Amino acid sequence: MTASWITTFIGQLALQGVNVQEETATGLAPARTWWIGAEDWGRLAQQARILNCRWVAAWGEDSGEKIIVSACFEKDGIYLIVRAHVEYATPILTSHAACFAAADRPERHIQDMLGIAFIDHPDARRWTRHQAWKDSEYPLRRNFPVDGNPPARAAPDDDYRFLHAHGAGVYEIPVGPVHAGIIEPGHFRFQAVGETVLNLEERLGYAHKGIEKIAVGRDAAGLARLAGRVSGDSTVAHAWAACMAMEKAAEIRVPERALTLRAIMAERERVANHLGDVGAICNDVSFSFGFHQFARLREAWQRLSQEAFGHRFMMDGIIPGGVLTDIGDRAAVAMQKQIDSMRKELDGLYDILDDLPSLEDRLDTTGYLSPETARIYGALGYVGRASGIAFDVRRDAAYAPYDQMTVEVPVFDQGDVTARVQVRAREILASFKLIEKMIAETPGGAVGSIGTEWKLPAAGAEGLGLIEGFRGEILAYVRFGEDGRIARYFPRDPSWLIWPTLEKLVRDNIVPDFPVCNKSINGSYSGHDL
Template sequence: MRIEAFGFPNLVRLSVFAGRSSAYLARVDHDTWTRTAAAVREAGGRLISLWGTEEPAGTFVISAAYALEDGIVWLQSPAGDVHENGYPDLSAIFPGATRMQRAVYDLLGLGAIGAEDTRPWLNHGNWPADYYPLQKLSSGAERFESREADYPFVPVAGDGVHEIAVGPIHAGVIEPGHFRFSVVGEKVLRLEERLGYAHRGIERLFQQTPLLLGHRLAGRIAGDSTVAFSWAYCMAVERAIDVRIPPRAQWLRALLLERERIANHLGDLGALGNDAGFAYGLAAFSRLKEDWLRMNERIFGHRYLMDRIAPGGMATDIDPRGISAMLTQCEQIDTQVRVMQTIYDDQSGLQDRFAGAGILSARVAEHFGVCGLVGRSSGRKIDVRVDHPYAPYHEVRVQPVSDDRGDVAARVAVRFNEVYESVRLIRTLLSDLPGGDIVKLIEHEGAPSCGVGWIEGWRGDVFVAVETGADGTILRCHCHDPSWQNWPALEHAIIGNIVPDFPLINKSFNLNYAGHDL
């Protein structure tokens, strides 16, 4: 279904860039808000994100972004003021909206009318009762209580049922999250997650950041997705102020995005082998990832490529020697990863752990709107680079990778195949790299405006919506990590498995805590 078919009376097309990634903005009433959500669901579209904003007049606006056949539509609907507010619940239409709505309440005090699950999400009981970080009158100066409130996990009753609590602090260098298992013996009947421990107030920090410096903050939302978040932010800003960046910069951005994708897949493939008792896999892939990151440092000046993408283009160019070095490395990585895949496929112990573990059916994946790598491993063929190609992906075509099995083995196979596809893309990008400038210097002194960025990161699609001020400020910047859609699906993938398999299944999803808990 195309966006124009909805007949929004005040539909505004945000500036269009090279490629076929379009975005629209419309202001709607509550009735249209609900009817549109139902129509999007019926048409096979999906909810990308949901967030709230307090406007300068002290009134609230609720926003939702939907993916449809011809791009994104960003809907805004009035939601009252600080004294009386609310908006229609979407969780009955899009179950993935549940936690987003709970986060909106914690940040703004803006509730979803008719929602069943209204438990706190980001507020763990340490905030004052009248404190909402994104309300303009909430200074944050009140005394915070250093205690953790009890969280009402959903209980499971029955003979022999007991609970196992894991986290929020875990072994290893990973972020905090609490997992509550209801089990009989070692068989998992239910898993419920409690996240929000890594909340850092990112969205409020954006309001104190100059528009043309916000990419630095966006790039630090998730260290393993710095390219995806910084590119999405820059795309949103460039659309908002109608700036077209040089072709060479577009191609270099794609080069960095594919290098980020490969680095994370190499790390995950090693960790998945290790979680299944195959330590050699961890050693081999750790070496490959380290070589890959060192090349990033050598060519671009940063192992994880932070601050390489900036509004208007790129902060770093490459020379012919760098191109030659990366092409040589692509040959080596392609060959060595294929050898490792053969070893993984031939290891009966590995395959016994991978096959049939943590099955996420296509039906459950569709129910929650699962995206990215996890969705493609359950037959859900969603990739923004393919479905809504932004420059240069309308020229350098992506060959989509998917698997229908939905288990750990499928998610491992998709990672291997995405490494090969990204290597192919990097070769093409380097071989046909346009000449010319890498940046267009820009200043923003125009009227307030809006823009969106939508990038297929290695976990899934990263979304950024920006509302600018008239003097180069950020009125509101909302960043969305794909883990919002995928965390609830993990709770279903573990059902029927044994508790010791959870680390392996969890790693096969490898979702983001910090990016999820802005």
């Protein structure tokens, strides 16, 4: 696919003396793939910023001879992957964070995992590693064992330099990483005056599982199962992204019926999470009625998912080449009846949410995220759409079966908690329509046309998966080694892009509103920490 901005980009880089070598990488299509010199990495980011590209992700790989670093950009639904070789002796690159704030933490992750130093990066502190490994150890290097070299007891991370605020009446509030509820671990450090938040700084990484390392050596089925556990509430979307990448690498065509079943599962995952989030937001402002009603609807929704697909979260339902479980007429009828019933109930609940003064008082103008800030950090999904950013992979970089459907993308510009609730509420109804269309028109012939026999990809084959999860765009990169085993897997959850926005939108709010601001973002600790 040709895009005018790609041509402009190449021309502008040429004027800067940057030599671009375009590579034909079938498995990465429709993304374009370039190679540039490591010395040109910074100029690349500068030109991408001038062209208003969106910074999507970055990852590295130890090739055995050099380190390969890749960065992904997007504009107008067209993706571009740019790569450079970095020498072991001088593992240095210019940071993209000066041009794209979204690159800040991902670059720190690459620094921690592969030992690349990013020149002019605004923050040299460890991010993922904490104190688990020595300064000379890089877990994603080939010479680092998968089970590591753990000390008898890891040193406490008590010298992490949080920002300090000084002045009359300024005080500090540490929250976490262990919380009172059952959520995953994350640390939040507040500076406040009275009840007003001056600054919030996050410290994540406590849920680090070594996903990238333990993926190496797995077969395709094993990677699909691992991908489904990157973030448990997005198990369908992450597994689909990983399988899409592997299927591109193996040049396998997935049956239309299987693709439709994948989409039904993905939309059911979206609805379940949005129902849970709306209820949890109600709970954080003590509207218990709303919490229990939405929790009840989510429970009923997930029980039908279990009946239809064998698991409440539909975990392991997507496999390389297709899906594990088909649905028959009985399940299709049950889904339609459930949608009919739930649509009526939600109409009444939405009216209550819209008309309740106490909710309006707590949610309107709370946690405001400006469209400019959302754009700077690359926030998509319900966070971006509540602040005027309409991008949706299903529509704007469409993949099957969404490329044959009309995807409604609700967008608001208020940028507050109310807007993030409204996006979720409207997305539930839009997903109902998509599911109805898919169960009425499920293609592919007879029940059972749900998979293609897997074939081993050639060594070095690679693939890129891009899926719209309930939080937004999910990226998965896969490269195969010998014997059809995984040599590199990198998943980028939307949480990498939305967690930083929480630090911005909570400023000037009162401390008691932090929980509802946090829930309105609902970043995944697990999806971020890898």
